[in-house]
Amino acid sequence: MQRLAGNLRTIDPEASESLRIVSYFDVLISRGASVDALLRGAAVMASAVVGATVRGRTIRRDADGRTPREETPTTSSRIDGGEWTAWIERPGVPAPLDDVILERLALGIALIESRRRLPGGVEVIIDAGMGEAERVAVLARMRIDPGALVRVIASPAGALSGADDAVILPTRRALVRVRLDRELVPPQKPGPWGLGTVVRADRAPESLETALIALRLTDERDRVVDASELGSFLLLARAFDPDHPPADVVALSALDERSRHVLRALAEAESMRSASAALGMHHSSVQARHEALTQTLGYDPRTPLGRARYVAAALLMRLAES
Template sequence: MQDLLGRLTALDPDASETLKVVSYFDTLLARSVGVESMLRGAAVLSGVAVGYRDGRQVVRVQADGERIDPVELSASWPVREAGGDAIVWIEREGNPHSSDAMILERLALAVGIVRARRSIGQESSVELALSTYAAADERAAALSRLRLSDIPVIVVASPPDPTPLPQHPSAVIATLHGLTRATLLPKGLDPKTAWPQGAEPRLGIGLTGTTLPESWASAITAARLTSKKEPVIASADLGAALIVAQSVKAAATHPDVIALASLDSRDLDLLDAVVEEQSIRGAATRLGRHHSSVQERLATVIDALGYDPRTYRGRTRFALARMLFALRE
C-alpha cells in the first residue's frame, strides 16, 4: 500500500489522496473503532461536518471532531446508504472536493461493517460507557454488559498497541489527537499490571470521582503529557494544571511554546535540570557538565526564553510552557 501510494503521489496527486482515504478507513476498521469514531475521522478528513442516521438516532460530528446537535438533512448534501435503514452524509455546501465521494463511500462501508460486527461486542460497550452523548442509563447498561456495574472503575488512555490482558475491557477510539486505546479497570488495581509482562505502554490515568466521560477526557490529556522519562501520569497529580491543559486549543502558537521549540534537546534538558534541581551546581552534577559551562549556556538560553526560569514566576511560566510544548508534540 505504501509503495503504491508513493508511486501515485508522483503520477497523480488526486489519486494518491484517494488511496490515503482508503488506507485511513482500513486502519480504523482494523482497530475496531465505533461508529462515532468513524464519523470523527471522516469529518477531520473532509474538513466539514458529517452525519449518520439509523432510525431515530442521528449523530453529527463537525470538522474539529466535536459532536453537534441534529439538524434537518439538506437536499444539497451527498448521502449514501450504510446498511439497513442507516445513511451517512457529508455537509458540504457548494462544489464538492475531489475526495468527498471516496470519503463518503468508505465511511458508508465502514459504518456498515461496524454495525454488523459490534452490535453487542465488548468494544462498543466500552465506547458507549465513555460517550458524553449517551444517557446515564445507556452507560450503566454498557457497564453491566462488561460486568463492571457494581465496582468503582478507572479509565486509562494508552496507545493502540500493546493491548491489555484480555480480562480488562478496552477499545480503540478515534480522538482529536489520534487513535487512543481506552481501558476500564477496577479502582485500586495498579494500571501497569493490566498489560502483559514486558509491555510498557505510556499510560494516562483518568480522574476518579467523576463521570466516566470526564475521566476519559482527563486520561487522554494525561497520556499526551507522558514521556520516556515519565511514561505513566495520573490526572489527579496534575492538579490545577489539568484545567489549563484541557482548555488550551492553540498551544503551538503561544510565544513561550515557540521559544521552547527553537531550542535543541540539550538546552531543554538543561532547563529541566535547572528548574528541578533549583541550582546551577545541582543541574551541572545531574548533566555531568562543568558548573561554569552550565551557567554560561543558561544565560544564552534565558535570553532566548525572555524570562528567568529560576525565579518563582519564571518557574511557573516555564512549567506551563513545558506542558503546552508537550501537548503540541
C-alpha cells in the same frame, strides 16, 4: 495493501490517498469502532468538522476530537441513511476526497445501526455520543455498577494487542487503543501509557478525554502519565489550541535541544551548583546560559512564577508536538 498504495502513489496520488482512507476506515470498522470513533477518524482525515445525527442525537467532532462550539457556515457533503445522517462541514466547495471519507463514514454508521440491538461493550461505555440510558444498559449487561469507580487507559495502537476489551480510537496523528480499567492497577508493561482520571462508570467518557491528554504528555523520560496527578493543568490542556500556541510555548519551541536540556535542569535543580553538577558543566557556564535563557524567554525559570511558566509551557509544547 501498503505496497499497492505505495505503487499507486507514483502513478495516481489521489487514488493512493483514496485507498489509504478506505484502509483506515476498514481498520476502525473491523475493530468495532463506535459512531463517535468513526466521526473522530473522519474529522482527522478531512481536517474539518464532521457530524452525524443518529436516532435524533447529533454529534459533531473536529480534527482534535473536540465538539466545536461554532457552526460551520456551509455543509458541503451529506449522506442520509434514513434513521441517521452524516455530513462534512466545510466552507465553500467540497475537498477532492470528501466523498470517499463520507462514504466510508456512512458505511460504518450503517453497520453500527444494523447491529445496535446486540449487546454493546466498552466502545459504548466510553462513547460520549451515546445516551446515558444506552450506557447504563451496557454497563448492566457487563455487570458493572454505574456507580463503580473506573478509569480509561490509553496507549499507542500496538501496546494493548493482548487485551480483549481494548478498542481502537482515532486521533489526529495516530490510532490509539483504549480500555476500561476496573481494578485501578497501573499497567505493568513498559509504556507509553495515559491513565485517565478515576470516575463513575456511567461517566467513563470524561476519563477517556483525560487519558488521551495524558498519553500525549508521555515521552522517553515519562513513560506513564496519570491524569489525576495533573491537577489544574488539565484545565490548560483542555483549553489549549496547538494551532494558536501562547507566546511562552512559541519561545520554548524555538530553543535547540541542548538549551531545553539546560533549561529543564535550571528549573528542577535546588541551586545553580546542583544544576551545574547535573549537567556536567562549569558553574560559570551554567550561569551564563541561565542569563541568556532568561533574556530569551522573558522570565527567570528559577523564580517560583518563572518555574510555573516554564512547566506549563513545557507540558503544552509536549501536547503540541505529540
